[in-house]
Amino acid sequence: MLSHADVWRGVDRLAEVNGLSPSGLARRAGLDPTTFNKSKRNTRDGRPRWPSTESLAKILDATQTTLGEFVSLVQPGTSVAAxxxxxxxxxxxxxxxxxxxxxxxxxxxxxxxLSHLDARHLYALEIDRDDYAPVYRNGDTVLISPGVGVRRHDRVALMPKGGELRLGVLQRRTAERLTLMGLKDPEEVSAFAPADVSWLARIVWVSQ
Amino acid sequence: MLSHADVWRGVDRLAEVNGLSPSGLARRAGLDPTTFNKSKRNTRDGRPRWPSTESLAKILDATQTTLGEFVSLVQPGTSVAAxxxxxxxxxxxxxxxxxxxxxxxxxxxxxxxLSHLDARHLYALEIDRDDYAPVYRNGDTVLISPGVGVRRHDRVALMPKGGELRLGVLQRRTAERLTLMGLKDPEEVSAFAPADVSWLARIVWVSQ
DNA sequence: CATGATATAGGATTAATAACCTCTTTTTTT
DNA sequence: AAAAAAAGAGGTTATTAATCCTATATCATG
Known part of the structure; x- marks a missing residue:
């Protein structure tokens, strides 16, 4: 259910991400600066006041924001697709x-x-070799989310400080050692000293 | 730029996907049945009339539609996440x-x-056995899109008329025969007569 | 610290949409 | 084919958001 509060949250966030106040946003869109005043979001008898669709269209235009992008601002938390x-x-x-x-x-x-699909926290890694077939074939695209927690048995990408990017299954991770199992063969174990690891991130989606 | 026409397109499509007319949609949302009449979308002097945000919220609620879903109806073409x-x-x-x-x-x-993420045309298949490991492990979730075109080498789900759901790689598909290669071993080929196949659909995403 | 600009609260007025209404057309049901 | 229901065009009234305005608070700058 789209609520009054949702819409106003979207307006406030739109202002914020554009480095504006609500009144600055209104002004930029050619509306009266008092249009989005918090004091005017409910009437005197407490009835909610909704900004018009026309006003919303004007602020989206003024900030070069698509309606889809606005929706992610409206929602408390994750993105649309989530x-x-x-x-x-x-x-x-x-x-x-x-x-x-x-x-x-x-x-x-x-x-x-559908979770972990917040575009702001995702990037794609395009597989351009067959090192990891049949799990990931040349041409597959995996989505990596650096902010998501990583647990044992998760499929992960690991960037060593002195080497090249590795994909594997997290086996163990302690203060002294970090080990990955091979994607296709669990017996194929690689060990890393934590100090040699630049980052470790989970593969959350694969596009085929 | 979100236009007046965009918003009205969204309203019309929302009605349509719910098997309603514009007036039926308004009625369901507790609004006056003439609210969304085409004749009222511009004023007499040609000025565009925008439906209010409150009215939109009511029709979304009445049809159990999220704002994100509405956006995909607003756009001429593909979905939000796309x-x-x-x-x-x-x-x-x-x-x-x-x-x-x-x-x-x-x-x-x-x-x-991010493509092929239109929730209306997707469903999830939860892998609950290790038949397809290491490609798909027990606990993985694959997303299947029945409407998407299937080509050779695509990973697919195939539902035989008399058997159980199979996952594999499409090898060949002719009028007489349809063959799948194994997900982990391409040499492992299964053949089906087209008449015995209920449906074939592509696996577009895997969640890990 | 003083001054100017911006942001915000809140009141009054104006403009625009919703609601209500009547009638016609189209679709569905009998 | 006839009757009933739904859909849609269009007019009027009521309600609500935008606009205009004033005042106060806050922030930025010299």
Whole structure:
């Protein structure tokens, strides 16, 4: 449910990311500087006041912001895509009768949210060799999120200080040592001294 | 620039995907049925009339639609998430100096869009066995998009009419025969008669 | 510290959208 | 085919956001 508070949060954040006050934002958009005053967001009898869609369009234009970008400012927390939910089917429970002719689930399944898709905290790593096939093939793109916590058995990217980027499965991480297992072969272990590691980050998505 | 026409397109599409007319949508949201009449979208002297933000909030609530989802209806074309871009690094070009202390790319790289993330056309398949390890491990979640085109070498899900869901790499697809290679071993080929296949759909993302 | 500019609270007025209403057209149901 | 319901055009009234205005508070600059 899109709330009054959501919309105003979006307006305030839009001002903030553009280094403006609410009144500065209004002014930039050619609106009256008092338009977005906090004091005017509810009427005297407490009824919420909503900024008009036309005013919103003007502030988006004045700050070169797309509506999609505005939505991520509206939401408290993560990005747009993180809010979308999709049906979820379990592999071993998947049966013909549960899908329609086009292959889409038609019964009511559990739904999951798409998480870790905040574009501000993601980057893509394009796989351009076959070192990591068949897990990651030449041409696959993996998404790495440096801010996300890393645990044992997570698939990770590790940047050594003196070498080249490595992908693997985190085996262990202590004060003295950090070990990765191979993506295709768990027996293939690589060890690193923490002081030689520039950073370690989790692979959160793979695009195929 | 968010335009008046964009917003009205969103309203019309929201009605349409919910099997409603504009007046039916207004009615469902508790608004007057004539609220969204085409005849009222411009004033007599040709000035554009914008629906209020409060009215939009009401129709989103009445149809259980998020603002993020509404944005994809507003845009002529693809979804919101498809609009987000993220930096992209090539594996063999990745060097320590290109990342900041937290592991985020700091030079200006090529940017790519996140594509195939339209929640309306996606579902998740949760891997709950190790049949497909190390490519897909128990606990991984793959996203399948039934509407997306499938080409040779794509990783796919195939639902046989009389069997259980299979994952593999599309090898060949003719009028007489459809063959999949194993995810981990390309030599492991499975053949299907097209008449025995309920549907074939591409795996577009993997969550790890 | 003084001055000027900006931000914000809050009141009054104006402009614009929602709500209400009537009628016509289109679609659906019987 | 006829009747009922829904959709849509368009006019009027009520409500609400924008605009204009004044005053106070806060911030930036010399």
């Amino acid at each position: 809010r979308a939910t999709i049906p979820c089917v379990r592999l071993s429970a998947a049966a013909v009768s549960q899908f329609d002719g086009a292959g889409f689930p038609q019964a009511s399944f559990e739904r999951i949210e | 609009r987000a871009t993220i930096p992209c690094v090539r594996l063999s070009a990745a060097a320590v100096s290109q990342f900041d202390g937290a592991g985020f790319p700091q030079a200006s790289f090529e940017r790519i869009e």
